[in-house]
Amino acid sequence: MTVTVRFAPSPTGRIHIGNVRPALFNWLYAQKQGGSFILRFDDTDRERSTEEFAQSISEDLAWLGIKPDRVEKQSERFALYDAAAEKLKEAGLLYPCYETADELERRRNRARALGKPPVYDRAGLKYTDEQLEKFKEEGRTPHWRFKLPNHPEGDPFTFQRTEVHWDDVIRGRQTVDLASLSDPVLIRGDGTYLYTLPSIVDDADMGVTHVIRGEDHVANTGVQIAIFEALGAPVPFFGHHNLLTTASGEGLSKRSGALSISSLREAGYEPMAVCSLAVLTGTSHAVEPAANLEALAEMIDFTGISKSAAKFDPEDVGHLSAKIVHSLPFAEVKWRLETLGIEASEAFWNAVKENCSSIKDVTEWTPIAYGQITPVIAEEDRAFIAEAKELLPEEPWDETTWGTWTKAVKDKTGRKGKGLFMPLRQALTGLSHGPDLKSMLPLIGRQKTLDRLV
Numbered sequence: 001m002t003v004t005v006r007f008a009p010s011p012t013g014r015i016h017i018g019n020v021r022p023a024l025f026n027w028l029y030a031q032k033q034g035g036s037f038i039l040r041f042d043d044t045d046r047e048r049s050t051e052e053f054a055q056s057i058s059e060d061l062a063w064l065g066i067k068p069d070r071v072e073k074q075s076e077r078f079a080l081y082d083a084a085a086e087k088l089k090e091a092g093l094l095y096p097c098y099e100t101a102d103e104l105e106r107r108r109n110r111a112r113a114l115g116k117p118p119v120y121d122r123a124g125l126k127y128t129d130e131q132l133e134k135f136k137e138e139g140r141t142p143h144w145r146f147k148l149p150n151h152p153e154g155d156p157f158t159f160q161r162t163e164v165h166w167d168d169v170i171r172g173r174q175t176v177d178l179a180s181l182s183d184p185v186l187i188r189g190d191g192t193y194l195y196t197l198p199s200i201v202d203d204a205d206m207g208v209t210h211v212i213r214g215e216d217h218v219a220n221t222g223v224q225i226a227i228f229e230a231l232g233a234p235v236p237f238f239g240h241h242n243l244l245t246t247a248s249g250e251g252l253s254k255r256s257g258a259l260s261i262s263s264l265r266e267a268g269y270e271p272m273a274v275c276s277l278a279v280l281t282g283t284s285h286a287v288e289p290a291a292n293l294e295a296l297a298e299m300i301d302f303t304g305i306s307k308s309a310a311k312f313d314p315e316d317v318g319h320l321s322a323k324i325v326h327s328l329p330f331a332e333v334k335w336r337l338e339t340l341g342i343e344a345s346e347a348f349w350n351a352v353k354e355n356c357s358s359i360k361d362v363t364e365w366t367p368i369a370y371g372q373i374t375p376v377i378a379e380e381d382r383a384f385i386a387e388a389k390e391l392l393p394e395e396p397w398d399e400t401t402w403g404t405w406t407k408a409v410k411d412k413t414g415r416k417g418k419g420l421f422m423p424l425r426q427a428l429t430g431l432s433h434g435p436d437l438k439s440m441l442p443l444i445g446r447q448k449t450l451d452r453l454v
């Protein structure tokens, strides 16, 4: 069996780190199995879906390193859904209902008050021809429900316990009793499809072998299996993973802008920080930056995903990102610096990387080595700085120069510790913190150093 998976976002907003979790579980699984990955836009909701959001989702996935083998849009596949709906109607499994939302609400409340489960009673199957004629005359259009196979043959009004099982590749064996569920609405009154039927039709048509998605879909799966079977389509494997939540247990809505992938990218975070956090949180692995997606693929094992919520701290994106930046070799960084318009040497990168939490942070340090800064010299340090200037060694300079120079300054002035180093740092860099001056001094060079010790 060739593994085929899909990530099926609705292009109704930007994707955030919580959406990256299913995207990557699918992508990494496909990579590991030599399978294929479909990006399928769930854009049947024409009002809320936009081409811009679809575009931004594609860009975000590309930035994370996900390259779909196939991209599809449900909005271009309505003929298939119509054909499936027709097939179900002909089989008497998709039937029209005319209740208003208020009516349904009232009925549910009544059922609850009587201590009965608020399951739809299939009143739609009992309309007389006159009633149907009247609805038509009134211009009412039906919504359509799928008749769940939870009743004895030929008697849809007697609900009987009907278990549907699946071996969830993440959660283990799952059971849903179809008699505990209302017949799902597949087509709304305005003729538009809810997510359920298009998703099933596409999974079947595209040969999806594994549906890996958030556990918020567990309840749908029993129903979906019944519809796959009604359509005579093979039922895929299902896996439902825990959802990322903040430490306080809050879910991440699509509108939680700060954690959107585009904002994390613009903030300069490393894609592997985002990927590692999105995938490893709530698993048996420590949340550490993985070297690349291949390494991450080796780490994931569906049975190692915890059953409880995957709580994470958004601040960790920054922590993991900084860890990655600190370990980046110059060869990997060179072109990235160039795209930021920075021409820097390997020695410079090695000097400043520990002081960068993102690659963009190098711009804080480039003026020190390559440009102009405003030296900071306190009035009471002027004489000290003048003495230090006198003692500045001749070039050539290397990593030992700082030590030689400051030793000479210490011997001459008697200053030591912070009193010795801080005024020199402030004069040379204009700042009170920053990279090791042992490495920075040779990059600044003698002339610029003299100019700053004014």
Ligand code: GLU
Pocket (backbone or CB within 6 Å): 007, 008, 009, 010, 042, 195, 199, 211, 212, 213, 217
């Ligand atoms: N569009 C659905 C979602 O984003 C897809 C669910 C699924 O993977 O089946 O929740």
